Amino acid sequence: MGGLFGVAAKTDCVSDLFYGTDYHSHLGTRRGGMAVKNTDGFIRFIHNIENTQFRSKFETDITKMYGPSGIGIISDYEDQPLLIRSKLGDFAIVTVGVIKNAAELTDQLFRQDSHHFAEMIGGEINPTELVAALISRQPTFEDGIRSVQESIEGSCSLLLLTDQGIYAARDRLGRTPVILGKKEGAMAATLETCAFPNLDYSIEHFLGPGEIVFFDADGYEQRVPPGDRLQICSFLWVYYGYPASSYEGINVETVRYRCGATLARKDDTLIDLVAGIPDSGTGHGLGYAGESGIAFQRPFVKYTPTWPRSFMPQDQRIRDMVAKMKLIPVRELIQGQRLLFCEDSIVRGTQLQDTIQRLLESGAQEVHMRPACPPLVYSCKFLNFSRSRSEMDLAARKAIRKLEREDPGDLSRFADPDSSEYHDMVQAIAQRLNLTTLKYQRLDDLVEAIGLPKERVCTFCWDGAE
Numbered sequence: 001m002g003g004l005f006g007v008a009a010k011t012d013c014v015s016d017l018f019y020g021t022d023y024h025s026h027l028g029t030r031r032g033g034m035a036v037k038n039t040d041g042f043i044r045f046i047h048n049i050e051n052t053q054f055r056s057k058f059e060t061d062i063t064k065m066y067g068p069s070g071i072g073i074i075s076d077y078e079d080q081p082l083l084i085r086s087k088l089g090d091f092a093i094v095t096v097g098v099i100k101n102a103a104e105l106t107d108q109l110f111r112q113d114s115h116h117f118a119e120m121i122g123g124e125i126n127p128t129e130l131v132a133a134l135i136s137r138q139p140t141f142e143d144g145i146r147s148v149q150e151s152i153e154g155s156c157s158l159l160l161l162t163d164q165g166i167y168a169a170r171d172r173l174g175r176t177p178v179i180l181g182k183k184e185g186a187m188a189a190t191l192e193t194c195a196f197p198n199l200d201y202s203i204e205h206f207l208g209p210g211e212i213v214f215f216d217a218d219g220y221e222q223r224v225p226p227g228d229r230l231q232i233c234s235f236l237w238v239y240y241g242y243p244a245s246s247y248e249g250i251n252v253e254t255v256r257y258r259c260g261a262t263l264a265r266k267d268d269t270l271i272d273l274v275a276g277i278p279d280s281g282t283g284h285g286l287g288y289a290g291e292s293g294i295a296f297q298r299p300f301v302k303y304t305p306t307w308p309r310s311f312m313p314q315d316q317r318i319r320d321m322v323a324k325m326k327l328i329p330v331r332e333l334i335q336g337q338r339l340l341f342c343e344d345s346i347v348r349g350t351q352l353q354d355t356i357q358r359l360l361e362s363g364a365q366e367v368h369m370r371p372a373c374p375p376l377v378y379s380c381k382f383l384n385f386s387r388s389r390s391e392m393d394l395a396a397r398k399a400i401r402k403l404e405r406e407d408p409g410d411l412s413r414f415a416d417p418d419s420s421e422y423h424d425m426v427q428a429i430a431q432r433l434n435l436t437t438l439k440y441q442r443l444d445d446l447v448e449a450i451g452l453p454k455e456r457v458c459t460f461c462w463d464g465a466e
């Protein structure tokens with residue numbers, strides 16, 4: 001996925017940029033980067049953050065950075081920010097999203113311009129470099145950003161730092177959010193609004209889908225108005241958005257409470273306590289407990305002093321090991337109990353399977369699971385959220401494969417919660433995970449909990465709707 005943050009200030013921006021970018025650390029695990037512009041040019045640092053947090057890696061760098069405007073990135077894939085010298089002028093750029101037709105766009109550039117790219121590890125082109133190349137071919141930055149939004153398949157939100165200020169652009173269908181904030185003497189752009197309160201920014205403007213703005217320390221100008229069609233990622237509210245953030249003016253944590261409350265209203269299972277799989281299952285669990293009147297407890301506690309991150313390393317074996325190490329069971333709360341867990345979602349289910357096994361080994365009488373969203377039947381093709389995962393690894397797809405053995409053909413019957421195929425699929429997942437019961441949130445209930453009309457949110461993961 002990834003997250004971005006940019007600041008234009010009347011004085012030095014580095015402290016705000018550093019902390020604002022750091023508040024996106026839950027969105028990516030591979031690279032962190034910051035670039036600032038001052039009268040001498042750009043200063044930029046990029047680091048691998050796979051094993052060390054962003055703040056530790058950049059602590060020394062920020063003593064060498066100075067300037068009134070800058071952009072930062074937490075990237076789940078490529079090195080960023082990139083510094084570009086072009087006919088439009090020098091600029092720095094960061095992007096969030098995924099370009100599905102990168103090969104085709106690259107070929108087009110080769111044919112038209114005899115262009116060349118710097119190579120990435122593994123021979124792939126840096127997607128942000130491709131975006132920069134597409135922008136630089138146009139007569140203005142606005143035209144360039146618009147041409148990126150029109151030509152790419154996938155999504156691309158970006159910040160582009162120039163001599164005069166910063167362009168902020170939200171992807172064409174608004175799958176990822178971009179929000180402007182303001183305080184005395186500075187403006188900022190962010191993906192996560194949780195970056196604002198402690199840096200004293202208040203929300204100034206939620207960019208609409210495809211909207212392009214230009215801002216400096218004094219304010220912002222709309223350069224391209226938003227389009228009509230919005231397809232914001234609903235998974236932001238369910239799973240990977242930070243609880244203190246809001247998108248389209250709707251706070252993440254309150255949506256999670258509503259998700260949990262809806263699950264509780266439709267449930268009459270007899271249980272002793274409600275819990276959440278940390279971290280994002282906690283909000284859903286609190287919502288369930290509040291509605292049902294059954295106590296919320298923590299039969300698993302997370303060892304936050306050294307395992308604070310919610311996303312994990314790329315290597316699956318290390319991910320599984322980290323997942324195990326950071327959750328410590330509290331046997332006194334588990335033994336002989338009928339436990340109900342709320343979970344944000346079941347993606348592959350491998351870590352969850354291990355977690356449930358540990359609960360049973362610790363003496364749990366029953367383990368009930370209530371994911372806050374429906375089964376994931378399709379993998380995301382609009383963000384690089386699940387880049388490393390194959391669609392066939394999804395828990396739902398594994399269950400379908402087990403049931404059907406051969407090509408299941410049209411998957412829509414497995415996405416319909418009233419179909420017998422859906423019921424069989426959920427039973428197969430419950431059996432594999434060794435759960436006493438498993439009930440997923442219905443998609444209409446999830447959409448209602450978010451509070452936007454169905455046609456304004458992306459629900460592709462669950463129903464394949466585009």
Ligand code: SF4
Pocket residue numbers: 175232233234235236379380381382383385458459460461462
């Ligand atoms: S497919 Fe899923 S993860 Fe991807 S943008 Fe849509 S809702 Fe979000």
